[in-house]
Amino acid sequence: MVKYTIKKILISVLSLILIIFILFMLMELMPGSPFNDEKLSEEQKQVLYEAYGLDKPVIYRFGVYMINMLHGDFGDSYSISVNTPVASLISTRLPVSMQVGGAAMLIGSIAGLALGFLAAFNRGKAMDVICMIISILGVSVPSYIFAILLNYYVGFRWKALPLLYDFRIPVRTSIMPVIALSIGVMGVVMKFTRDEATMVLKSDYVLFARSQGISEKEILFGYVLRNSMIPVITVMAMLLVSLLTGSLVTERIFSIPGIGALLTTAITANDYNVVIALSFVYAVIYVAARLVLDLVYGLIDPRIRVSGGAGK
Amino acid sequence: MSRYVSKRYIALLTVALIVFCATACSGANESADIDAEKELNIGFANLPITMDAQMAFDSASTDYLRPMISTLFKDVNGEIKEDLAAGYEASEDGLIYTIKLRDDIKYSDGTPITAEDFVYALQRIADPLSGSSAIFVFHDICEVKNIQAVNEGQLPLSELGVSAPDDRTLVIELERPCPYFISTLATSCSAPCSRSFVEKCGSLYATKAEYILGSGPFYIDRYEPFDTQVHYSKNPYYYDSEAVKLSGISIRYVQSGQQAMMCYESGALDVINLSGSIQELAEDDENVTENASGSIFYMGTVPAHNSALKNKNIRRALIKSINRESIVRNITKRGTAPLERFIPENFSLDTNGNDYVKEPGEYSDVCAYDKEKALEYWQQGLDEINAKTLELSLICRPNDETVIEMIINEWENNLPGLSIDAKVIPAKQYWDDLDKKENDLYVAGWGADYSDPNTFLSLFISTSKYDYADLKSEKYDKLLDDAVIETDPTRRFEMLHEAEDLLMEESLYFPIYAKGNAWLISGGVKDVVFDFNGSTLDPTWVSKNR
Numbered sequence: 109m110v111k112y113t114i115k116k117i118l119i120s121v122l123s124l125i126l127i128i129f130i131l132f133m134l135m136e137l138m139p140g141s142p143f144n145d146e147k148l149s150e151e152q153k154q155v156l157y158e159a160y161g162l163d164k165p166v167i168y169r170f171g172v173y174m175i176n177m178l179h180g181d182f183g184d185s186y187s188i189s190v191n192t193p194v195a196s197l198i199s200t201r202l203p204v205s206m207q208v209g210g211a212a213m214l215i216g217s218i219a220g221l222a223l224g225f226l227a228a229f230n231r232g233k234a235m236d237v238i239c240m241i242i243s244i245l246g247v248s249v250p251s252y253i254f255a256i257l258l259n260y261y262v263g264f265r266w267k268a269l270p271l272l273y274d275f276r277i278p279v280r281t282s283i284m285p286v287i288a289l290s291i292g293v294m295g296v297v298m299k300f301t302r303d304e305a306t307m308v309l310k311s312d313y314v315l316f317a318r319s320q321g322i323s324e325k326e327i328l329f330g331y332v333l334r335n336s337m338i339p340v341i342t343v344m345a346m347l348l349v350s351l352l353t354g355s356l357v358t359e360r361i362f363s364i365p366g367i368g369a370l371l372t373t374a375i376t377a378n379d380y381n382v383v384i385a386l387s388f389v390y391a392v393i394y395v396a397a398r399l400v401l402d403l404v405y406g407l408i409d410p411r412i413r414v415s416g417g418a419g420k
Numbered sequence: 421m422s423r424y425v426s427k428r429y430i431a432l433l434t435v436a437l438i439v440f441c442a443t444a445c446s447g448a449n450e451s452a453d454i455d456a457e458k459e460l461n462i463g464f465a466n467l468p469i470t471m472d473a474q475m476a477f478d479s480a481s482t483d484y485l486r487p488m489i490s491t492l493f494k495d496v497n498g499e500i501k502e503d504l505a506a507g508y509e510a511s512e513d514g515l516i517y518t519i520k521l522r523d524d525i526k527y528s529d530g531t532p533i534t535a536e537d538f539v540y541a542l543q544r545i546a547d548p549l550s551g552s553s554a555i556f557v558f559h560d561i562c563e564v565k566n567i568q569a570v571n572e573g574q575l576p577l578s579e580l581g582v583s584a585p586d587d588r589t590l591v592i593e594l595e596r597p598c599p600y601f602i603s604t605l606a607t608s609c610s611a612p613c614s615r616s617f618v619e620k621c622g623s624l625y626a627t628k629a630e631y632i633l634g635s636g637p638f639y640i641d642r643y644e645p646f647d648t649q650v651h652y653s654k655n656p657y658y659y660d661s662e663a664v665k666l667s668g669i670s671i672r673y674v675q676s677g678q679q680a681m682m683c684y685e686s687g688a689l690d691v692i693n694l695s696g697s698i699q700e701l702a703e704d705d706e707n708v709t710e711n712a713s714g715s716i717f718y719m720g721t722v723p724a725h726n727s728a729l730k731n732k733n734i735r736r737a738l739i740k741s742i743n744r745e746s747i748v749r750n751i752t753k754r755g756t757a758p759l760e761r762f763i764p765e766n767f768s769l770d771t772n773g774n775d776y777v778k779e780p781g782e783y784s785d786v787c788a789y790d791k792e793k794a795l796e797y798w799q800q801g802l803d804e805i806n807a808k809t810l811e812l813s814l815i816c817r818p819n820d821e822t823v824i825e826m827i828i829n830e831w832e833n834n835l836p837g838l839s840i841d842a843k844v845i846p847a848k849q850y851w852d853d854l855d856k857k858e859n860d861l862y863v864a865g866w867g868a869d870y871s872d873p874n875t876f877l878s879l880f881i882s883t884s885k886y887d888y889a890d891l892k893s894e895k896y897d898k899l900l901d902d903a904v905i906e907t908d909p910t911r912r913f914e915m916l917h918e919a920e921d922l923l924m925e926e927s928l929y930f931p932i933y934a935k936g937n938a939w940l941i942s943g944g945v946k947d948v949v950f951d952f953n954g955s956t957l958d959p960t961w962v963s964k965n966r
Contacts, residue, residue: 159551
């Protein structure tokens with residue numbers, strides 16, 4: 109297990125280094141410059157390039173960036189928030205996205221699990237059909253459509269909730285974005301839960317348990333829930349990553365100061381430091397989630413770590 | 421699952437969701453400090469890139485800075501008035517300005533504002549290490565003595581032409597006379613800056629509310645970079661705090677126009693900027709305040725790339741085939757006006773209060789939409805260049821695409837044999853492409869930096885990089901140079917007028933429309949003031965009664 113763990117961690121670190129290198133090179137290929145102001149003369153632009161060290165070769169800058177990054181310094185923003193340390197920019201924006209995304213994940217997962225089991229236990233009945241319709245809607249309709257509908261009806265027409273996110277009333281003003289984002293989560297989790305639970309319910313050991321007169325409640329919690337959760341947790345982990353890293357359109361609709369808008373603004377403004385640091389944060393979250401899942405699989409199913417370790 | 425378990429399941433889920441929503445909707449612990457009813461709630465579609473006044477030169481940062489800064493002079497609906505300055509004197513040659521400060525001026529922490537703070541502010545802008553874009557104001561618009569050498573690191577900051585003989589007196593020396601110099605001292609970058617405060621904050625200066633010092637009617641008490649909400653409270657140390665009626669201001673970043681409109685209609689926002697598709701929703705609204713003079717949009721020719729454009733009749737045919745009225749009525753709408761010259765109406769007044777534009781239709785013979793006349797010029801032009809057809813390439817930015825489609829449609833319908841190959845170039849690549857001069861026509865816009873015709877006319881002098889059409893007229897250059905040193909305001913406007921005549925006569929550039937701003941301001945909000953181009957809102961005297 110130790111060898112397996114070390115191997116997985118090494119692969120993750122190497123992936124991250126490779127990602128940063130590719131990002132750096134891609135930034136070089138982007139047209140335009142961070143000082144894309146027609147009112148600046150060439151001389152003034154040159155002064156800015158020198159001030160930010162952008163006149164140096166890309167490999168040299170990559171080396172300096174890596175060294176600084178190891179000290180927690182991601183550089184300063186060039187153009188979207190001049191001279192603000194990128195680390196501070198991300199550290200103030202990321203928690204907002206994480207709070208909203210985390211709440212959406214929690215509510216969506218609970219509702220998805222509950223309705224998924226409900227559908228599985230009522231397979232073929234009206235309840236199953238209703239749950240499947242809800243699931244299909246949740247999966248296929250983008251969250252921003254729900255966001256727009258909620259905003260228009262709940263916020264504007266009925267005046268039940270504020271239209272915009274407000275730092276003074278964060279919970280109240282997060283309800284609509286959280287609901288909008290959670291519907292998609294609910295749809296996916298519901299579908300996976302239903303499929304897995306249906307398979308477990310059809311399995312021989314559940315049939316055997318029923319034949320032994322074990323109660324439905326015990327079958328639900330003792331057999332179905334435990335055995336159908338592994339694939340569902342895998343899906344939830346990946347959903348969590350996408351939600352924590354912000355939802356661009358939903359953040360835009362409710363004016364949430366999250367990380368989604370920060371990335372797109374930085375890309376359009378050629379703010380290299382912000383783009384690289386943010387993409388790196390996204391990569392770290394994704395790679396970390398994969399690592400945790402790999403390690404958990406290894407723990408749960410020894411066949412995975414044996415084939416992974418001995419096979420190579 | 422049994423029916424009993426099913427029902428319990430649904431009941432539990434429903435109760436959990438209802439409890440969550442009810443608790444959150446009630447917001448019992450959250451509404452204590454909301455005072456939106458008494459505050460001015462403004463919606464902006466952009467975020468500031470900095471709250472450091474000396475580093476700010478973009479319009480979004482200026483918008484967010486305005487409530488919390490004061491400058492030596494203030495632009496009140498286009499009229500320059502004293503703000504932190506009590507008065508000024510200019511030397512006879514127009515090269516030295518001596519400005520006296522008010523006695524009772526303080527920052528939002530109660531420390532006094534001195535002349536040294538303005539010296540430090542200008543030095544920060546000129547400092548090569550600061551990389552401030554605002555250097556454009558004191559280097560390109562008006563050149564402060566030694567600023568180029570200081571900015572290139574050849575002279576120390578102390579050699580910059582600005583000094584403070586005493587706490588209340590500021591002296592600024594210029595390299596050459598600048599008739600509109602006082603208006604540059606109304607720009608946000610010339611706000612005072614406390615050296616001790618900046619040094620105390622170090623690299624954190626202006627990155628959060630606690631690292632920002634106000635000098636205006638409000639101070640900032642909530643700001644984080646890239647936040648969607650900035651909050652200001654009334655500054656008790658402001659010299660004219662009795663005139664300030666609002667207790668606070670909340671600026672919300674609302675990117676979507678529809679969202680801004682819903683917020684306005686529901687009362688969540690009192691003031692929003694009207695742009696894009698929401699203009700139609702407010703077409704007949706009496707609460708719209710508009711100004712259409714801050715920027716000009718024009719098309720330029722590049723005869724160096726296509727010799728057919730050296731023919732004046734060809735150019736005249738093109739300029740007379742642009743239906744400006746239709747563009748403004750159908751596409752650009754409120755906050756814009758057809759432009760048949762280079763200086764918009766009501767943009768610049770001389771010191772006697774006379775508008776530079778005396779006759780709006782002065783250049784109708786050159787510019788006004790006239791299909792028959794255009795066709796006449798066109799046929800004459802084609803004969804002169806000995807051609808039957810003409811293909812022209814054109815580049816524009818994504819925002820100008822609709823306007824250009826309309827113009828091309830008119831041209832190709834009205835001028836037989838003309839075909840246009842148009843390309844849309846990403847905004848950040850546009851000026852680099854223009855520098856290459858690889859296209860025949862291009863679309864450009866220019867936002868006024870100060871309310872003087874020179875801000876637009878100087879784009880086309882021989883040394884300007886924006887003269888892609890190569891006007892290169894000695895007479896034009898001389899007229900603009902002479903106008904700078906001319907002290908008689910009437911004579912000065914005459915000289916600028918003569919230059920504009922020459923520009924229109926050559927028809928190398930085709931004015932299309934003038935653009936300012938359109939705002940939707942709630943009926944209960946009074947005394948909103950804007951700057952000369954209607955883009956920056958000054959909330960100093962605003963009152964709200966909703």
